[in-house]
Amino acid sequence: MSNLSKLEFVALDISGKNFLPWTLDAQIHLTAKNLGETIIDDNETSLQDKAKAMIFLRHHLHEDLKREYLTIKDPLELWNNIQDRFDHQKLVLLLKARSEWIHLRLQDYKSVSEYNSALFRISSELKLCGDNITDEDMLEKTFSTFHPSNLILAQQYRERKFTKYSELISCLLVAEENNKLLLQNHQARPVGTNPLPETNAISTRSKHGRGRSGGPHRGRGRGRGRSNTWHRESHNTKIDGGRGSSRQNTGRPHKGRVSGDKDNICYRCGMSNHWSRTCRTPKHLVEAYQRTMKEKGKQTETNLIEGAPNSSSPAFWSDTHLEACDFIENVRDV
Known part of the structure; x- marks a missing residue:
């Protein structure tokens, strides 16, 4: 019995909250060990098989439950006592699963995979409690809980007349991945722009020295005594401004001309x-x-025009200076 030294599934909790999955796991494992008949009424199994089943069941109980059922030696009696004690958990789980099923909506989840996982969990709990959930129920639940912005998409999926929920969820998962890929391509760079080409600039200068060539070809002919050497500038080589000879950088500041390219x-x-x-x-x-740059330097001319007041307005008479000659046509008559 060395294979019973470790738990093959989660032990039954003292509160009984995992009673239904524990019952299912216990039945499956007992059947796999040819001990399934030991928990059936009116069984005729041997004492050895009953002892093996008893050891297996007690090994997967909480420590407090082991002490409570310490005097029971028959696996069928232990099984019935556990069923009578925690059978109400089926009703508790059923009410909870029904409430979750009613409030389950596709639009409440960030991804289709999360919604699919929650739907299968709730439907499994309902089936375990005796409520049968069909593919039609799951399809209708999905179609009726699309986001309002995707009503046309939901109608298009409904018109395809899926008969299995697995077919619908496969289409939704593929569409979700395609949308993610399109969004990543869109965010890679702004709309209407092209990727910048990679450009590598190499600066080269020629060195004309006198004397014999250092290359493998020596002898007579045109250009004898000269060598044309092209080399790349590197961070440890500087060019002497006057004579064209190269020297290694010794870490001291260069005394030649300072290039003004940076300015x-x-x-x-x-x-x-x-x-x-x-x-x-x-x-x-x-x-x-x-x-x-084109608009820079253009000076905007601003002209202020004030409208002259009307002669019928009080402002005209209060601001205008009047004299006697303005009222008398012939001054000599006065």
Whole structure:
């Protein structure tokens, strides 16, 4: 009996909350061990088989339950006592499963797989308690709980007339994965833009030295005594500004000319540290910069025009300076 030294499934809890799955597991394992008849009424099994079944059942009980049923030696009697004690758990689980089934909605879950897992769990509990859930019930539950924004999609799936829930859930899972892929492709870069090409710039300079060539070909002919060597600039090699000879970087500051490339500004995008021919700024940013440069410097002329008050308004008479000649046509007559 060394195979009974460890639990083959979860032991029955003292509260009986796992009574239904424990009952199912115990029946399956006893049948697999040819001990299933030991918990059936009016069985004629041998004492040895009853002892094996008793050991197996007690091994999968809570420690407190073992002490409560310490005097029972018949597996059938132990089985019936456990059934009478925790049989009410079936009604408790049934009410809970029915409530979860009523409030189950596809729109409440972030993914189809989560909804599918919850639906199968609830339907299994209902079947275990005696309520049969068919494929038609699961299909109707899924169709009627789509999100309101997907009503047309739900109607299209309904018109396909699925007969099995597995067929519908397969279509939903595939559609969900395709939507994720499309969303990832959309978020990879903005709409209407192309991926930036990779550009590698290599700066080369020629070295013309006098003397014999260091290459494998030596002798007479044109260009004798000269060697044309092309080399790449690296971080540890600097070019002498006057004579064209190269020397290794010793860590000391270079005393030659300091290049002003870092101070140059690209006239294409307005950024520094690169030239216009190597500019990799996106096209829409370049166009925005060019428009800004064109509009820069334009001065907006502003003219303030005040409307003259009407002669019939009080403001006209209060602000206008009047003299006597304005009222008398001929001053000499006065």
